[in-house]
Amino acid sequence: MNAPEKLPASPDPHVMQTYGRLPFALSHGQGCWVWDTEGRKYLDGLGGIAVNTLGHAHPRLVPALQEQIGKLIHSSNYYHVPLQEQLAAKLCELSGLSKVFFCSTGLEANEAAIKIARKFGHDKGIERPEIVVYERAFHGRSIATLSATGNPKVQAGFGPLVEGFPRVPLNDVPAIEKLAATNPNIVAVFLEVIQGEGGINPATVDYLRAVRKLCDERGWLLMLDEVQCGLGRTGKWFAHQWAGIRPDVMPLAKGLGSGVPVGAVVCGPRAADVFGPGNHGTTFGGNPLAMRAGVETLRIMEEDGLLENAARVGGQLKEALQRELGGVAGVVEVRGQGLMLGIELARPCGELLGRAAQAGLLLSVTADKVIRLVPSLILSADEAAQMVAILVPLVKAFLAEKPQS
Numbered sequence: 001m002n003a004p005e006k007l008p009a010s011p012d013p014h015v016m017q018t019y020g021r022l023p024f025a026l027s028h029g030q031g032c033w034v035w036d037t038e039g040r041k042y043l044d045g046l047g048g049i050a051v052n053t054l055g056h057a058h059p060r061l062v063p064a065l066q067e068q069i070g071k072l073i074h075s076s077n078y079y080h081v082p083l084q085e086q087l088a089a090k091l092c093e094l095s096g097l098s099k100v101f102f103c104s105t106g107l108e109a110n111e112a113a114i115k116i117a118r119k120f121g122h123d124k125g126i127e128r129p130e131i132v133v134y135e136r137a138f139h140g141r142s143i144a145t146l147s148a149t150g151n152p153k154v155q156a157g158f159g160p161l162v163e164g165f166p167r168v169p170l171n172d173v174p175a176i177e178k179l180a181a182t183n184p185n186i187v188a189v190f191l192e193v194i195q196g197e198g199g200i201n202p203a204t205v206d207y208l209r210a211v212r213k214l215c216d217e218r219g220w221l222l223m224l225d226e227v228q229c230g231l232g233r234t235g236k237w238f239a240h241q242w243a244g245i246r247p248d249v250m251p252l253a254k255g256l257g258s259g260v261p262v263g264a265v266v267c268g269p270r271a272a273d274v275f276g277p278g279n280h281g282t283t284f285g286g287n288p289l290a291m292r293a294g295v296e297t298l299r300i301m302e303e304d305g306l307l308e309n310a311a312r313v314g315g316q317l318k319e320a321l322q323r324e325l326g327g328v329a330g331v332v333e334v335r336g337q338g339l340m341l342g343i344e345l346a347r348p349c350g351e352l353l354g355r356a357a358q359a360g361l362l363l364s365v366t367a368d369k370v371i372r373l374v375p376s377l378i379l380s381a382d383e384a385a386q387m388v389a390i391l392v393p394l395v396k397a398f399l400a401e402k403p404q405s
């Protein structure tokens with residue numbers, strides 16, 4: 001038995017109860033392994049929810065960040081930040097896009113994208129610009145990004161929501177064409193290439209190409225939220241690259257700083273100059289520590305072939321899960337790409353979070369019924385096999401039980 005089974009009787013009185021937490025705290029990590037404060041060891045299938053690109057305590061990232069902390073953590077956007085210029089140039093090289101705005105989180109990157117789309121519309125003379133969004137999407141928890149999110153649970157209690165987000169189902173070309181034909185105020189389409197929080201739901205290559213074409217025909221912005229699926233996770237730098245298309249606006253965050261908060265909005269020529277001086281800003285965004293984390297993360301990913309690793313080990317992991325769980329009653333589907341995988345079960349399975357931790361594996365459950373694995377991109381084939389060896393018996397045992405009513 002690994003983690004304790006019961007939640008502590010009295011949650012901390014001073015921390016807001018916004019999360020359902022498991023009853024242990026992590027103290028340190030090494031590669032894809034973490035230890036809690038009681039000395040129990042876990043294989044990390046969660047990677048800080050797709051954040052710890054390079055795993056824990058990476059031997060080349062840690063000294064680089066220590067050096068940066070000793071020099072300059074934060075300056076201000078009153079001044080040039082050479083590391084910002086360096087990271088922006090790298091992101092443009094990798095994406096084929098042209099300009100970047102830096103912030104600190106995914107929702108901030110998405111807020112910036114929404115503002116760009118609205119101003120893009122106003123600049124064209126559209127007074128009430130609207131942005132097409134998706135069922136089951138997740139874009140963050142600020143008022144605007146939760147309004148764009150397609151999950152009533154996230155929105156409940158926070159109305160009135162921000163208007164101007166007509167919603168369509170994913171991978172349904174006629175639905176968006178119908179909307180295009182009837183709504184003259186649309187200025188952008190905003191979607192995750194693989195929906196993460198919504199249950200690991202990939203947009204198909206054909207759908208992405210069709211939406212790119214529609215955006216070109218209509219003069220809309222294609223805005224691809226790659227906060228979770230981007231930065232090597234699927235085996236390409238950005239998940240949309242599998243479809244051979246380019247977005248006009250691409251929000252990033254999570255994996256970019258390998259644990260240091262870094263967000264970015266990367267824009268192509270149609271959107272790159274929409275913001276002018278005074279239109280947008282943030283205190284922390286693009287600070288030297290964050291930028292150094294981004295520069296070093298991308299450098300190490302390249303040097304160590306982590307895209308290839310994500311594709312190869314992710315492929316092996318998916319194959320093994322499909323082989324072991326494919327025919328099991330109650331398993332709906334194993335899906336996803338690279339190291340962004342979901343196992344959909346026929347019934348809610350939130351309790352597997354605690355059971356997996358007890359068995360020494362960290363993972364998440366999203367959209368109630370989908371077990372999600374988003375480990376670090378350094379995961380080895382042997383570690384992937386260990387993950388399967390822990391997870392498969394847990395899922396089988398869970399499905400063999402009578403559902404609690």
Ligand SMILES: Cc1ncc(COP(=O)(O)O)c(C=O)c1O
Nearest residue numbers: 105106107138139140196227228
């Ligand atoms: C696709 C996507 N966009 C945006 C966000 C919000 O990012 P953050 O939690 O950093 O605000 C998330 C977080 O899970 C996400 O998965």
